[in-house]
Amino acid sequence: MKTMKFGIGIIPQDNLDENIELIKLAEDVGFEYAWISHKSDMNMYQLLKAITLETETIKIGPGVTNPYIKNVENFLYEMIHLNNLSNKRTVFGIGPGNRKIMKELNRQWSNPVSTLKEYVQKLHESFEKKKSNIPIYIGAQSPKLLRISGEISDGCIVNASHPKDYEELLPHIQKGIDHSKKDMKDFDIAAYTPTSIDNDIEIAKNASKIVVAFIIAGCAPPLLERHDIPQEVRDNIYLSLSRGNIGNALRFIEDDLIDIFSVAGTSKEIIPKIDTLKESGVTQFIVSAPFGRQQNESIKLFEDVISSF
Structure with missing residues (x-):
């Protein structure tokens, strides 16, 4: 290898x-x-x-x-x-x-x-x-x-x-x-x-959340389906970001989403x-x-x- x-x-x-x-x-x-x-x-x-x-x-x-x-x-x-x-x-x-x-x-x-x-x-x-x-x-x-x-x-x-x-x-x-x-x-x-x-693992994860939020907001349906992410989660994140409410968007970023769209720890x-x-x-x-x-x-x-x- x-x-x-x-x-x-x-x-x-x-x-x-x-x-x-x-x-x-x-x-x-x-x-x-x-x-x-x-x-x-x-x-x-x-x-x-x-x-x-x-x-x-x-x-x-x-x-x-x-x-x-x-x-x-x-x-x-x-x-x-x-x-x-x-x-x-x-x-x-x-x-x-x-x-x-x-x-x-x-x-x-x-x-x-x-x-x-x-x-x-x-x-x-x-x-x-x-x-x-x-x-x-x-x-x-x-x-x-x-x-x-x-x-x-x-x-x-x-x-x-x-x-x-x-x-x-x-x-x-x-x-x-x-x-x-x-x-x-x-x-x-x-x-x-x-x-x-x-x-500190929590500091690492928190730093990645904003990047992960923007990635999910731009995800096409096939990618969401591949990772079993509900369309509703993507839509909530997208709507929050489009309104400039970053804090609300980050509320939807759980650890499983961080692991899918980034490497953090x-x-x-x-x-x-x-x-x-x-x-x-x-x-x-x-x-x-x-x-x-x-x-x-x-x-x-x-x-x-x-x-x-």
């Missing part, structure tokens, strides 16, 4: 130094990957370059961007330059985008799946011609995109925290891998997981949860917000978790 790798996923802040210090801390703790969300109002290349120059071992890349922000040629130049600058530490995560992002970009969101597939194929071809072996990950949730990720990418970034989800998702990835005549052992399945760690409690995901086929665990009550102190607590794998 493959070993578990660890990544950290961040939404970058406006203060460049804060982003750099956070990734440097993650590197010191033992994280192997840093995935930086691509905000439409930021210069991703400059941010990645700044982090690259201040780190030594951690792999760095967008996690994820989309095909509508830049054309292939621009991304190609930037990623190859970063890969040379970082001594081959660049990774590239890309997804289909969504309506919210398209509105921010003032772009029409048309044929997202075929657009993404064509974009990734062009990147692969160009990377090979330039002899720059940059791994490409596709951010995917739908069966079609999961299959495509298995077919044309080196890994898949999935927003899911529970083994039941991977029982449902992995067969679609396997279909793509089989179609391309690759081997699953060479494919990285990365679980982008809301994570909260603290020496002390180091001792988190380790077996990650191990269960590993047994389900996950090969990279990406720690994402909320991290815990105090971001930097929470990240430091992951040193013991990472060393256990």
Whole structure:
């Protein structure tokens, strides 16, 4: 069985130094990957370059961007330059985008799946011609995109925290891998997981509640059914959040919902949860917000978790 790798996923802040210090801390703790969300109002290349120059071992890349922000040629130049600058530490995560992002970009969101597939194929071809072996990950949730990720990418970034989800998702990835005549052992399945760690379990769980509430509010019926969550619970949470009544929304977040949509607890409690995901086929665990009550102190607590794998 493959070993578990660890990544950290961040939404970058406006203060460049804060982003750099956070990734440097993650590197010191033992994280192997840093995935930086691509905000439409930021210069991703400059941010990645700044982090690259201040780190030594951690792999760095967008996690994820989309095909509508830049054309292939621009991304190609930037990623190859970063890969040379970082001594081959660049990774590239890309997804289909969504309506919210398209509105921010003032772009029409048309044929997202075929657009993404064509974009990734062009990147692969160009990377090979330039002899720059940059791994490409596709951010995917739908069966079609999961299959495509298995077919044309080196890994898949999935927003899911529970083994039941991977029982449902992995067969679609396997279909793509089989179609391309690759081997699953060479494919990285990365679980982008809301994570909260603290020496006090209740503090860890409480920190995760707001993230879990927003996830449930956006859940489609099939996901609710998979985890036996009544539609009424989702509707109550959604209504509370839409009215700005966060306190009321959090009243509906019980421990079972925290366990379904996040990984929260002390180091001792988190380790077996990650191990269960590993047994389900996950090969990279990406720690994402909320991290815990105090971001930097929470990240430091992951040193013991990472060393256990």
